[in-house]
Structures are given as structure tokens and as C-alpha cells.
Amino acid sequence: MNVNEGEEIKKEFQLERVILFSDAVFAIIITIMVLEMKMPEGLRHANAEKVKEAFMELLPKFGGYLISFLIVGIFWSKHLKIFSFLKDYTNKLIALNLLFLFSISLFPFAVSLMTETLGPHSLYGLVVYFGIVMFCSLTQTVLVHYLIINADELCIMPADIKKNLHWKSQRFTYIAVPAFYALIIVAIVLDLDVNIITTISGVWAITLAVIRKRYYPAAKAENGPILARLFRSRRRLKEAVEQQ
Template sequence: MDITEEQQEIKKEFQLERVILFSDAIFAIIVTIMVIDIKLPEEARNLANSEIPHEFLRLFIKLMAYAASFFLVANFWMRHLKIFSFLRDYNKGLVIFNLLFLFAVSLFPFAVSLITGSFKMHSPIFTWGVNIYIGVILSSLMTQTLLTWYMVTNKAKLCINNNNIDRILQWKAQRVNLYLVPFIGLLVLFFNYFDMQPIFSLYSAALIGVVNARLRRVYYPKIKTKSD
């Protein structure tokens, strides 16, 4: 029996909903895995009173790392939600770019475990942990930028509200990430290879936010009303 146009649309909507639900499930699992790691070790029950503050300090550092990572993951999720709000259809390319993005974001629990596993700020393992953590952020940002690029490039086929997608997603400002993120990634590798302090990597990664904010003000200035 031939499938009618209405049935085809219903099937398409159902399949697109599965893509979105799968993405949301990955984000939920990431947050859950990160918070599960925040707990005192079993041997803490037998510690002396003088050792307990040290264990709670370790727990506090894990909590702070979780809070920062939760904010970053939530920011990626909110951006993902905005991107997918334009979709009316999907294709293989979109699914592949979305999976690449989800793979990058799913590495956050691993990265968090690295930076909370050592308290010696100048130790090699801490430096590696911070650089890998920054690498996960850069990978997530890069893959999400590629996902946005693919949607904007194929907006006539995949998206509704085609005339406004570039402005709402602020693509003119965001497209610099296609070149800036790989450059910063190479800098992080350079700093890690020569065992330089992770603060250099942090400053380099922060540069992306500064450049993006500056370009947003240039390309998308806020229009002041008379009431302002």
C-alpha cells in the first residue's frame, strides 16, 4: 500500500522526535554520571578525626568541578535546544554531526574525573587533566559549531523560519569558531607538550569567549528604544 503524504509527514515527525529525545537522554546521562562521582570513599568511615577535613576538601573540590561542568553542559544543551527548534526535517548528515557533538559532550564526566583526581596543582597529571578538560570543551564547541554550520547551509531543506535562522543563531559571529577553536587546540597541545602551567591553556580557551562576545556586539548590536 502506498504511503500518503500525511503518513509520510507523521513518520518524519516521529523520527525527528526520536533524534531529539535521544539527544536529551545523552545530556541527562552526562549530568547523572558526573554527580554520582561526588561521594565520600567507603574507607572514610574508618578515618581518624584529623583526616576527615581532608576528605571533605576533596569532596568540595569535586562539587565545584561538577558545578562548573554542569553549567557548561547546560549551556551546550540550551544552545542545542535553540538549534533544533528550527528543524522540520532531518537527513543523514544532520544525524552524523549531531552524534559527533553528543560524543564530544559525553566526555565531560571523564574530563571531570581527571581534574578532581589530583590535588597537586603543579603535578603533571593535574596539568594533563586540565588540558584534556579544555580539549573536551573545545571539541564540544567545535562539533556544535559544525552542527550549526550544517543546518545554516541546508536551511532551505531542513529548517523552518529560514530567513531568521542566521540572526537568531548569530551565525556570523559564531563561524569564527571554525578557525579559532582548532588554533586554540593547537596552542593547548603546545603548552601540554612543553609541560607549561595549565593557566596558559585556560587563558587561551577564554580568548574564544572574548572574541565571540566582541563579534556578537559587532554583527548583532542591541537596538536601543526610546524608553532606554
């Protein structure tokens, strides 16, 4: 084994450690969130009515966990895609990845705050939750941007990296997130109705979804989910056998 081969093996091993560490953080965050869902103590000898009440109190936490699980899963899926194009890493990439993982690590706090304070006249927990989601989106955008700027050095297929990572739509995060935070600050300073703040959050999410669909319409069936492609392949194989 020559020196170059040894360096390549070392580089691949270190990059794999970065990916495994990131996956571990995601797994721990999801585990911490589910630990928030537990029935109160002292129900062993409680009657059915009290158990039912305790269970109903737990439903908002379950809803918050379910939504957060899906959102964290989406961020993990995007993170997996980002790192699938890497062939090398730098210290700055590691730092940006840690910043992104820090933003993701705030999810347990966000879920707890939202589910414990959410009510008809108290939606600030929901606003904080949206703010943390947007912070995650912003840090992931910064990570993607760094890869695009240094694609020749860090990525395989550097010419296609913008298309593969949907940069045309994701770059709007640089505008959308600061604009959202500015509107929230204005709403709080002017003591606006909290419903206006939640409406702003909804409009933000819908706008980004429309922009993404505009630049990157739904992929063709051939590029759909792996299970769908598997079933299509089996169906085509069956049709080919029947034709014979």
C-alpha cells in the same frame, strides 16, 4: 488520511525520537558526573576530623561538577534551540548530531581528570578539560553550519536561521578552536610553562565572548528569560488594574 499526511506524521515522530534521544544523552551525562562525587568508604566509625578531611577532598569535585553542569546546560540549551527550527532531518544530520553527542559524552572523563590532577604545578587536566569544551563547541558549530546550508530543506523560517542561531559569531569557532589546539601543541613541544597554556585558554574564551557580544548585543527586556517576562507581565497587569 492520505499518503502525504502519513509521511508528515511519520517524519515528525522520527524527529521527535532524535530529540528525545539527545535529551536522554544529556541527562545521563549529568547523572554520571554527579556519581563521581561520593565520600570514601569506611567513614562510618571515623572521627569528625577524618570526615572533615574527606569532605574537603570532595569540594574540588563538587566545583568541577558545578562548572560542568552549567557548561553542559548551555550546550543543551543551544541544542534545544537548534532543533526547535527543524521540520525535517537527513542521515547526515543524524550523524553530525551523534558526533556532537559523542563530544558531550566526554565531559565525565574531563571532569574526573581535571579534579583528580589539578594542582599548582599540574594544570594539564584543566587544559584537557578546556580542549574537550572546545571540541564540543566545534562539533555543535558543524551541526549549525549544516542546518544553515540546508535551511530550505530542513528548517522552518529558513531566511532567519542565521540570525536566530547567531551564525555570524559562532562561525569564528572554525578559526578559534584549531588555533587553540595548534598553540597547545606548540606549547607542549617547546615545554612552555603550563600557566601559559591556561592563559591561552582564558584569552580564547574571552575573545569569543567579546565577538559574540559585538555581533549580538544583549537582547531587549521583552526577549529576556521566561521567568523575567512572566513577572513583567504580572506587574503590568497589576498596574493596569490599579489604573482602573
